Amino acid sequence: xxxxxxxxxxxxxxxxxxxxxxxxxxxxxxxxxxxxxxxxxxxxxxxxxxxxxxxxxxxxxxxxxxxxxxxxxxxxxxxxxxxxxxxxxxxxxxxxxxxxxxxxxxxxxxxxxxxxxxxxxxxxxxxxxxxxxxxxxxxxxxxxxxxxxxxxxxxxxxxxxxxxxxxxxxxxxxxxxxxxxxxxxxxxxxxxxxxxxxxxxxxxxxxxxxxxxxxxxxxxxxxxxxxxxxxxxxxxxxxxxxxxxxxxxxxxxxxxxxxxxxxxxxxxxxxxxxxxxxxxxxxxxxxxxxxxxxxxxxxxxxxxxxxxxxxxxxxxxxxxxxxxxxxxxxxxxxxxxxxxxxxxxxxxxxxxxxxxxxxxxxxxxxxxxxxxxxxxxxxxxxxxxxxxxxxxxxxxxxxxx
Amino acid sequence: xxxxxxxxxxxxxxxxxxxxxxxxxxxxxxxxxxxxxxxxxxxxxxxxxxxxxxxxxxxxxxxxxxxxxxxxxxxxxxxxxxxxxxxxxxxxxxxxxxxxxxxxxxxxxxxxxxxxxxxxxxxxxxxxxxxxxxxxxxxxxxxxxxxxxxxxxxxxxxxxxxxxxxxxxxxxxxxxxxxxxxxxxxxxxxxxxxxxxxxxxxxxxxxxxxxxxxxxxxxxxxxxxxxxxxxxxxxxxxxxxxxxxxxxxxxxxxxxxxxxxxxxxxxx
Amino acid sequence: xxxxxxxxxxxxxxxxxxxxxxxxxxxxxxxxxxxxxxxxxxxxxxxxxxxxxxxxxxxxxxxxxxxxxxxxxxxxxxxxxxxxxxxxxxxxxxxxxxxxxxxxxxxxxxxxxxxxxxxxxxxxxxxxxxxxxxxxxxxxxxxxxxxxxxxxxxxxxxxxxxxxxxxxxxxxxxxxxxxxxxxxxxxxxxxxxxxxxxxxxxxxxxxxxxxxxxxxxxxxxxxxxxxxxxxxxxxxxxxxxxxxxxxxxxxxxxxxxxxxxxxxxxxxxxxxxxxxxxxxxxxxxxxxxxxxxxxxxxxxxxxxxxxxxxxx
Numbered sequence: 010x011x012x013x014x015x016x017x018x019x020x021x022x023x024x025x026x027x028x029x030x031x032x033x034x035x036x037x038x039x040x041x042x043x044x045x046x047x048x049x050x051x052x053x054x055x056x057x058x059x060x061x062x063x064x065x066x067x068x069x070x071x072x073x074x075x076x077x078x079x080x081x082x083x084x085x086x087x088x089x090x091x092x093x094x095x096x097x098x099x100x101x102x103x104x105x106x107x108x109x110x111x112x113x114x115x116x117x118x119x120x121x122x123x124x125x126x127x128x129x130x131x132x133x134x135x136x137x138x139x140x141x142x143x144x145x146x147x148x149x150x151x152x153x154x155x156x157x158x159x160x161x162x163x164x165x166x167x168x169x170x171x172x173x174x175x176x177x178x179x180x181x182x183x184x185x186x187x188x189x190x191x192x193x194x195x196x197x198x199x200x201x202x203x204x205x206x207x208x209x210x211x212x213x214x215x216x217x218x219x220x221x222x223x224x225x226x227x228x229x230x231x232x233x234x235x236x237x238x239x240x241x242x243x244x245x246x247x248x249x250x251x252x253x254x255x256x257x258x259x260x261x262x263x264x265x266x267x268x269x270x271x272x273x274x275x276x277x278x279x280x281x282x283x284x285x286x287x288x289x290x291x292x293x294x295x296x297x298x299x300x301x302x303x304x305x306x307x308x309x310x311x312x313x314x315x316x317x318x319x320x321x322x323x324x325x326x327x328x329x330x331x332x333x334x335x336x337x338x339x340x341x342x343x344x345x346x347x348x349x350x351x352x353x354x355x356x357x358x359x360x361x362x363x364x365x366x367x368x369x370x371x372x373x374x375x376x377x378x379x380x381x382x383x384x385x386x387x388x389x390x391x392x393x394x395x396x397x398x399x400x401x402x403x404x405x406x407x408x409x410x
Numbered sequence: 411x412x413x414x415x416x417x418x419x420x421x422x423x424x425x426x427x428x429x430x431x432x433x434x435x436x437x438x439x440x441x442x443x444x445x446x447x448x449x450x451x452x453x454x455x456x457x458x459x460x461x462x463x464x465x466x467x468x469x470x471x472x473x474x475x476x477x478x479x480x481x482x483x484x485x486x487x488x489x490x491x492x493x494x495x496x497x498x499x500x501x502x503x504x505x506x507x508x509x510x511x512x513x514x515x516x517x518x519x520x521x522x523x524x525x526x527x528x529x530x531x532x533x534x535x536x537x538x539x540x541x542x543x544x545x546x547x548x549x550x551x552x553x554x555x556x557x558x559x560x561x562x563x564x565x566x567x568x569x570x571x572x573x574x575x576x577x578x579x580x581x582x583x584x585x586x587x588x589x590x591x592x593x594x595x596x597x598x599x600x601x602x603x604x605x606x607x608x609x610x611x612x613x614x615x616x617x618x619x620x621x622x623x624x625x626x627x628x629x630x631x632x633x634x635x636x637x638x639x640x641x642x643x644x645x646x647x648x649x650x651x652x653x654x655x656x657x658x659x660x661x662x663x664x665x666x667x668x669x670x671x672x673x674x675x676x677x678x
Numbered sequence: 679x680x681x682x683x684x685x686x687x688x689x690x691x692x693x694x695x696x697x698x699x700x701x702x703x704x705x706x707x708x709x710x711x712x713x714x715x716x717x718x719x720x721x722x723x724x725x726x727x728x729x730x731x732x733x734x735x736x737x738x739x740x741x742x743x744x745x746x747x748x749x750x751x752x753x754x755x756x757x758x759x760x761x762x763x764x765x766x767x768x769x770x771x772x773x774x775x776x777x778x779x780x781x782x783x784x785x786x787x788x789x790x791x792x793x794x795x796x797x798x799x800x801x802x803x804x805x806x807x808x809x810x811x812x813x814x815x816x817x818x819x820x821x822x823x824x825x826x827x828x829x830x831x832x833x834x835x836x837x838x839x840x841x842x843x844x845x846x847x848x849x850x851x852x853x854x855x856x857x858x859x860x861x862x863x864x865x866x867x868x869x870x871x872x873x874x875x876x877x878x879x880x881x882x883x884x885x886x887x888x889x890x891x892x893x894x895x896x897x898x899x900x901x902x903x904x905x906x907x908x909x910x911x912x913x914x915x916x917x918x919x920x921x922x923x924x925x926x927x928x929x930x931x932x933x934x935x936x937x938x939x940x941x942x943x944x945x946x947x948x949x950x951x952x953x954x955x956x957x958x959x960x961x962x963x964x965x966x967x968x969x970x971x972x973x974x975x976x977x978x979x980x981x982x983x984x985x986x987x988x989x990x
Contacts, residue, residue, distance in 0.1 A: 070579050090582040091591075103580040107598045116594075117584035166584065428790030431783045432805060435871060438820035439809050445823060456823050500717035507710035515714060518721050524921070526929020526973065528946040529966040532953050533728035536735050536963065556724040559717060613810050619932065620946075624953065636815040640936065644819060652816035659811035663804045 020082065021046040021170050021202035022067060027076035029062050036062040038226045039076060044170070044204060044219075046081075049196050051205045051217035055249070055387075059226040060206045061100075064172050067204065069093045081169050091120070096163035097172040101179055102155050104147035110134070110158050111143040117166040133165040136195065153184045160192070164199060173205040177212060189215050210250050214238065222246050224387070238299075242285050244378055247297050249387035254303070256296045256321075256343045257380060260288045268377065270296055273342035277319045277375065284377030293380040300348040302374040305337060307357060308365040320369040323347060325362050335360075339368060439656055446649035453643030465646035469654075472645040475635055479651060482632035485547070486616040489554035493615075494608045496555070497562025498600075504563070505570035522560045530557060531624035538625060545627025553625045554615040561614065562607030569603025736963035746959060758964045762948050766972065769944040772859070772934075773927035776866035780874040780923045781916065783867065788878035788915075789908075793887070806875055814869055818936050821865050825855045825937070857939035865933035870926060874919040881915025882908070917984045925973055945969055 022044040029037040037059040044050045052060040065071035067078055069090035077086040085093050096117065104113050114133055115126045123129075134140050137157040147155055156176060163171055176192070177185045193216050196203050207213050213220045214234035221231040222245070230242040241247035244255060258272035263281065268288055270277040279296050281288075288294055298319075306314065314320060323341030332353070337360070339347040349368060351360075360366065419426075445455055449462035470476035504515060522530065531553070538549050577599065581591040619633035626634060636648055736754060740746035759766075791802050809817060824831055835841045836853050844850040850858040885908060893903040909916075931946030945965060952962035 068583055070583070089588075090579070091585045091587055095583075097580070097583045099576050099580055099583075101574075101576070103574060103576040105577060105580070105595060116581070116586070120581075120585040120587075120590060162584065424786050425790050425794050427783075427786035428788075428794070431787035431871075432802065434783060434868065435787075435809055436805060437824065438817040438868070439812055441820040441823050442812060442816055445820075456826050457828070496717040496720055499713045503710040503713035507713075509707075509710045512710075515718060518718065518726070522721065522725055524925055524973075524977070526925060526946070526969060528929040528931065528949050529732075529970055530725070530728075532949055532962055532966050533732040534724060535953065536959055537724075537728040537731045539959075540731065540735075552724055556720060559720060563717070617810070617813050619815055620930075620950075623950070633813055633815050636813055636819070640815070640819055648816055648819075652812040656808055656812045659808050660804060663808070667800060 019046050020044065021048075021080065022204065023079040023082075024063070024067070025077050025079070027063070027066060027078060028074050029059070029066060029071060030074045035226050037066070040228060042221065042228065042231075044202060046169075046202055047200055048218045049193070049203045049205065049216055051207060051213035051220045052223055053207055053210055053213040053220050053250075054223035055208055058223040060208075060223045061174055063223075064097075064174055064204065064206045067170070068095055068097050068172050070097075094169040095172055096166050096168040097174060098156075098159045098163050098176045100175045102147075102159035102176075104155055104158055104162070106147055109144050109146050110139065110150070113147065113158055114162045114165055116162060121166075129165060133161045136164075136198070137161045152180050153188060156180065156188060157191075160195065164195070164201065167199075168201065170202045170204060173203060175207055176205070177207070177209075185209075185212070192216060214250075222249060224249075240283060240285075240376055241297070241378070243386070244295065244382050244384055245387035247376075247378065247387070248385070252300050252348055253297045254300060254344060254347045255378070255384050256298075257384065258294055258296045258343075260290050260292050260294055262290050263288070267372070268294070270294065272296070272321075275321050275343055277321075278317075278372035279375045279377045280373055283373075283375065286377055286379035288377070295378040295380050295382075295384065297376045297378060298370055298374055300336070301334075301350045301352075303347075303349045303368050303370045305339075305349050305351050305360065306367055306369070307359045308367055309359075311367045314367065314369045317372070318369040319372050319375060320367055321347070322365070322367050325360060325364045325366055327362055328360065339366065341368070439653075442649045442652045442656075446646060446653050448646060448649075450646065455644050455646050455649070465650045469647050469650050472647045474630065475632075475645065475647055475651075478630045478632045478635040481547070481629070482616055485550055485554060485631065486612045488551055489558055489615040490608050490611040492551070492555040493558035493562050493611045494604060497559045497607055497611075498566050498604055500559070501563045501566035501570060501603075502600075505567045519560050519563045522557055523564075527557075527618075527620040531621035534621070535624035545625060546629045549625045549627070550622055550629060550631065553621050554618060557618075557621060558611035558614055561610045562604075565607035565610065566600060566603040569600050569606075573599050732963045732966060735959050736967055738960050742957050751960070754960045754964045755968065758961050759968060762945065762965065765943060765945045765948050766968065768942070769928050769946070769969070770972065770976070772863050772866060772942075772944060773924050773930070776863050776870065776927050777874075777920050777924040779863065779867040780871050781920060784871055784874035784878055784919065788875050788882055791875075791879050792882035792885075793890075803879070806872055810872060815932065815936075818865055818869065818932060821861070821868065821937060822856065825861055825864070827854055827856060831855070856937060857942070859938070859942055861937040862933050862942045862944075865937045866927045866930060869930070869933060870923040873922040873926070877918035877922060878912060878915040881912045881918075885911050913984065917981065920980070921977060925977070928973060929969060 020043050022042070024040055024042040026039040026041060027037065028035070028039040040063065042063075052063060054060045062071060066073045067080075069078075069085070069088060069092075073086065077084055079085065080094060105116065108116070111130055111134075114130050118126045118129060130143070131140070134143060137160055139154060139157055139161065142150065142154065142158075147158065150158065156179075159176065160171075160173075173192075177188050180188060189212055192203075192205075205213070205217060214237075217234060219231065220234050220237055222229045222237065224245050230237060230246045232240075237246060237250055241250060241253065244253075247253035247255065256272050256277070258270035258277060261269045261271050261276075263269065266281050268279045268281050268284060270279055277296055279294070284294065286294055308322070311320075321341050321343050323339040325337055326340045326346070327338040329336050330353075334350045334352045335356070337349045337351065339349060341347050347368065445458070446465055447461050447463060448455055449459050449464060451457070451459045465471070500515070500519065503509075504512065504519075534549075534553050534556070535545075538545060543549060573596075578591050578595055581595045582588070586594060617633060618631075619637060622631055622634060623637075630638070632651070636644065639645060639648065734748055735746065737748060737750050737752060738746040739749045739751045739754075787802075787806070791799055791806070795802050823829065826832065832841070832853065832855050835844075835855070841850055841853055841855070844860060845852060849860045849863075855861050855864075889907055889911070890903055893907045894900070898906060928944075929946050931944055931950050934942050934944045934947055949962050949965045949969070952958045952965065
């Protein structure tokens, strides 16, 4: 799952034992992290998990309690923000309200003593498709336009790393989807390393090459989006990244590459290669499966299910039609609330709340997790973290000043 | 069912009361304006005699009046500069930092505004008297700067506290040194608050009579001239100055509105 | 590919934080004090020190020729109170009535500017502030003209017999308005009205117009909406406005001097004449402190009752 960090010149960012504490509260536990140059890297987690604090330490807006930050192989821990070759797209953009779009974008160049900025600013505004807006003030722009100005203002400086702090949080859903693709396009075009902080798992998976899932000041798991989704390493990741059905089961034995399990009398098969936990016969393990991998049939049709598939009986508790699919909640002896997403290809009229059903799925789609952890971790992470830190780490930082 | 005029009255009774209140506020200025064109029979300019533009043609035709007017303007300019500089620094400290003694400082800023002028004036006067400091321009300036200071602090502090700290962080992130950040971002953003504080200082200083009277000695500011002349009979020129100040103030505000409006009108 | 670990709790001692940020932090701790230095020093020397000195003056005895010495002559306070209590009472009464009148007159105007003025809002605001720029002495003198004995206002009030009523109430005398309590209170109200209107306007302007609609939607009549929604939300403005009106009004002596007679002298007049004409500094100082104490007591009780901490 992980390897030791290595110092390579190709690394855009390297954090070594970086941590931050405010009084008795540890926002970020000692963290080692390497981001390769040119990648689109996402820090994903609920509010207050330490992702913004990490980003601010890279930008130099927050002094780390311990550890160091290296950019392109150079230690910048002691440098103030204005001497670091990174730029930030702030949450809510922080556009200078008294300067127009042009001057906002030119700000960084001018501060570095560059006199002829016209060409560069023009090019940059074209890149973000704001060519005609140069003389407008920020308050005359829509949210999406402001967002693009913020990106242009940071990118024009050709930073080694672009830091994005929840850059799409203030936009409505449709615009957010559109801007995700836009940002991805820009990143591919300019080839600069992006570090993107977000609490939106779909956003992280859409945009990033690599996602680091953070929880309570620690990186819980790191990898490519598909890898994280298919092989979550903990219940937190399993629940926070999409939806997972976790079934607590007993190990009855191993055969070949498979682990045999039994849960509430139902026999299940789990590929050993997909189980991150140590298993011993008689021990317990959490068997997980994603809702869209599960097929649903009425109990009357149980015989039609192919041999060798994992199957679990149950009763429909609730169903909601959402267009592309129907989402069912199933009460089953192995788990009181199993979720199943059935694509709307042919709808079975018998599948209504109360109907007895059988769920079945390909055993290869099962993943195994250590049973000695909170099965609900990451389910309502937002609520818990919000209670811990009312406005995220940023406020904690200001309060501590 | 109510009749229509009754319903109209019910809906607009607040506005009517507001207009009457506005009339109450403006009435004296109209009287001042009207009587600036009077040619009074005796020394007292209280009753209408007949129309004349004498006073407007010779605004400085009264001994000492224009001298006191320039003195007051000079005092107001200096007091405004002093109070604005000191007050802005204090406001930044209070708005931007948490430090020991912050609550006490807030209290210290609040007290002069909650103190009757006669008490402040008399106290400062007593101190000067006993320190054997000669009353005059400097004592007045010190007093004016003192009571204007708090108003500047309040105006600037409110503005600075409502500013997004992320704007300054963004500037630092975009290679602005702390000094550049202050000059390019912080100061322009705080400018409306500073301007409001300065304007208030100017008005307060120019118009102050009570505190000045305790600290002026034989120096005569414009309000003191008016006060003195009220006993002997106010010259018509006082009305001319009063009206001119009113008109200048309104024109300044209108001009400011137009400039601001044009800037806002830049949107298309 | 990317490599990362969340190190185990027993990871080796992390790299030490370089010294530079620390030094910067030390400087940052000093910055507020440096910023405060000049302003606070100014207030300490020219506001607090005079107050302290005034306190010592109030217990001094002596004369202008022989000089004054601190003799802890507290009796000055009792003598001052015994002699001038009517002036104190009058000051508090006049300024209290003027404050109430300012609220009654100012609230509709502030409300109109905030919610009903539409595009006239800025014009009306300018008209509220602009009179400030004509010296308030000149404007107060204008009231002498307005309320002059033979003037149209007094004639009108006489014709409709209002002055008979007010005379009976002892707030005017005969067919005069000038040199009566009514004239003084009228002048005080006029002079401090903008100090009431501006804070009221500021707090009213902040109220979301949709609250009125929501209240109306929830079956409140316009009057109930005002009583239950608008007015409570404007309370900070009401408190600030009444303080900004009452405090300076209670120490004022201009209106009593210009619009009143010797029977309407307020405590400000006494302090001023003790200080500038009688040259009895201890009495002037004692009177100042009694006035301060009275205001402080009233304001404290008032703020407690109003239940708001928003002073500034």
